[in-house]
Amino acid sequence: MTPMFSHIPADQRPTLEIFVDGQSVRARRGDTVSAALLASGLDVRRDSAVSGVPRLPYCMMGVCFECLVTIDGVGNRQGCLIPVAPGMRVEIQRGKRELGK
Amino acid sequence: MAQVHDVAVVGGGLLGASIAWGLARLGQKVVVLDEGDAVRRASRANFALVWVQGKGAGMPPYANWSVEASRQWPGFAEALEEQTGLDVHYQRPGGFHICLNEDELAARQRVVEGMYAQGAPEGYGLEMTSREDLEKALPEIGPEVVGASYSPHDGHVNSLRTFRALHEGLRAFGADYRPDHMVDAIEPQPGGGFVLHTEQGRVEAAKVVLAAGNGNERLAPHVGLFAPMMPTRGQIIVTERVRPFLHYPLGTLRQTDEGTVMIGDSKEDVLDDGETRVPVSTVMADRARRTFPLLNRLNVVRTWSGIRVMTRDGFPVYDQSASAPGAFVACCHSGVTLASMHALDLARRIRDGGLGGALAPFSARRFADAPETLLNSDAAA
Secondary structure (H helix, E strand, O other): OOOOOOOOOOOOOOEEEEEEOOEEEEEEOOOEHHHHHHHOOOOOOEEOOOOOOEEOOOOOOOOOOOOEEEEOOEEEEEHHHOEOOOOOEEEOOEOOEOOOO | OOOOEEEEEEOOOHHHHHHHHHHHHOOOOEEEEOOOOOOOOHHHHOOOEEOOOOOOOOOHHHHHHHHHHHHHHHHHHHHHHHHHOOOOOOEOOOEEEEEOOHHHHHHHHHHHHHHHHOOOOOOOOOEEEEHHHHHHHOOOOOOOOOEEEEEOOOEEOOHHHHHHHHHHHHHHOOOEEEOOOOEEEEEEOOOOOEEEEEOOEEEEEEEEEEOOHHHHHHHHHHHOOOOOEOOOEEEEEEEOOEOOOOOOOEOOEEEOOOOOEEEOOOOEOOOOOOOOOHHHHHHHHHHHHHHOHHHHHOOEEEEEEEEOOOEOOOOOEEEEEOOOOOEEEEEOOOOOOOHHHHHHHHHHHHHHOOOOHHHHHHOHHHOOOOOOOEOOOOOOO
């Protein structure tokens, strides 16, 4: 299946490796976590906190909170505001944040 | 004169809506005269506990009334759901009052002993819980927690949904709900009945029930009643939603049915609900994270302040006027906890025309400056 989003070939920024639910993903330096997830080709939909419906990043500018994701063990972070870093561990949230995360 | 309305309830908050719903359910023609949406409402600011432990220290009938309220809540919630389809999410797993040091524990022990010394209600069940037992119920507690008191009657509810269900229920019963109808004056009519003067004209009713929260103080003298109020301000902190971890409500902390954690129970003699004070929130948040260290990581999404409805001595007031029979007043702090009694019990007494001896202890006659026009002995009723 062709991903809905892909990197522009002319974008020559260096890539780095992050992990999404343990799976290796190549992102480009300067991508936000949300951009990297959308371009990964993986199913990165989270389940919403109350009704459990699938959600993806939407506004990409820190307003809508649809991009909530667990980053390096901390839940409910706004993926669209956080740049990727080498070795970053991202977990797709299933429902509500866990208290210890 | 013939009245269109059997009862005018002044106040459409949780207290007024509960009484009005109970009356409408009994087939009474009810008009609810409420203020607007922008008005101060404890019904929207409250902490949503249905709480029994410690209530009525110094007034045993109030302890009984609170236990009975807890017992009536399941049926009340069921009746609301049956009528409106709204699940108000009442839960009664029992609740804890947490102590963070030995002094607090000793003070709590005295409260518990005091409740039994004054004659606790049948099946009261209030007891101290050791740290060891507490860990079984609340595995996430922090090292500073030394113990707690526990009552099997304590629980919590979605109070906003309860508020909505009551109003939807009122509509379904055909009650006449009128917002933006602040009552300026009430005139008892010769030969019975009342004329209420509102922002938007006159309303007539055979009986009147004052359920206007702290506003009762202003309205009560119009009909020979007395409602000495002493409101305080409380603040609440709400966190983002987390998976259920807290299966019991605490006196100052609970997890809602939708996953947020509410932290509450501050008290200040300030009546401005347009601000929250950070020094107060700081103390509340600090106690919360000492109780559950894992809360440290959570984001706060909202804080607010609200004005408590509180009588001068903290106990409910229920009275009927002797100078204007048919005029009733209901004041209490615990509009959530007591909603079941107001809907299922008090409403019936008001319909029947007398509060009855069981409610006599709640008369405002207990205040030294009360007028002579209070009828709440109702010995004949």
